[in-house]
Amino acid sequence: MPAKKPAYELFYWPGIPGRGEFVRLAFEDAGVPYDDVARRPAREGGGAAAVQRLLESTGTFLTPLGPPVLRHGRVLVAHTAAILQWLAPRIGVVPRSEESRLRAHQIQLTVTDLLAEVHDTHHPIAVSLYYEDQRKEAARRSAIFVRERIPMFLRYFDRALASNRAGRGRWLVGPGASYPDLSLFQVVAGLRYAFPAAMARHERKFPRLAALHDAVAARPRIAAYLASERRLPFNEHGIFRHYPELAAL
């Protein structure tokens, strides 16, 4: 008997963790099965072509401008933060109160802003140009990013942890782990991969962030996921990239 098809379909470029990873982490922590459509073989409807088809389809729904996109029955949601806001209460990775959900969404939107800035450290001129064609500008942008923007964002997340009394400085929303914690784990891991020298300097001031990173990594379902082949490593096609000249900044 074939396995039942998961009720949730995630569309994201295969081969990079990218923005899709923030949605994957929520499913993995919840233990809820999902169909990572583009990672199926092309002959089974997968591959980048599956994403491309979705972005080119038109009808009475809102055609997304880019992935990740989540499909659940007739519901189609694009934008990482909107996906997580919609999904989290359904799979139990955010507290139930409206106040908590509003807090979680705002933190996630700050993650969105950070990701756009991280992407532009290696692509300050255009997403359509190779890194090699904007290397000089990337070095200039990255130097200021690591000096000014990384500490600014780390301070924001640290304050968010400190201000959540119920989480005793360990979790961002409510008394336990929720989806913004999973996202912040990925942000810390990604920044360490891309800017190890800068992170080594800045992280010392914000020990709560390293503690959160480790606490998320140690959660049984997340630990199992990180050890599995479903987890995609950071690489130089994604948002967080390790280029030696930028990593040394």
Add this chain to the structure above:
Amino acid sequence: MPAKKPAYELFYWPGIPGRGEFVRLAFEDAGVPYDDVARRPAREGGGAAAVQRLLESTGTFLTPLGPPVLRHGRVLVAHTAAILQWLAPRIGVVPRSEESRLRAHQIQLTVTDLLAEVHDTHHPIAVSLYYEDQRKEAARRSAIFVRERIPMFLRYFDRALASNRAGRGRWLVGPGASYPDLSLFQVVAGLRYAFPAAMARHERKFPRLAALHDAVAARPRIAAYLASERRLPFNEHGIFRHYPELAAL
């Protein structure tokens, strides 16, 4: 007898339309009074210092990283798209159904993405540097932005209009105007201000967008607002800036 203080307080930098304008347009179209805190004189608690104080305050709430921020009683919401999502059903500028609200939020998040890109056309290296110190990079980024990104975003919004049957190609969500329409009006106006040559070329292909711009501008409360001194003109401190060398692209 002094006038009753409005229940909604908006915190945004005085002097530029910026991201605050998307929230103002929602209040203005709804005819709901709001306190535009930083535009009060400094001696009445206004000015940029009012925003700065909010960004530096800490407690058991989430300290925002930047404005706009909306305060209503004990509720504090940051991020333009989150503010509008929270506010719109309360002041009646979005249809009631969950499906419509999800659609509106996704469109607004695309506006957020577009605004970040527009900002970086004149600040591709760093927000902390003057335009004059990144002028060469700005010209390079803007040339690709007007060629590749403007048509991509316009096509997205045009498809969104076309796909909304209830709005007969005139409105983005449901049968009438809602907050994403007000935002798209501001986007079209801003792009025309910053990139008039490119917009003259691209807009021809998407007549629905100009029609929406005009329909929003003609709504009685919006028309009155645009004619009032509350409406701030675009200028070279905001997101949409007119620099002759970029405007000619």
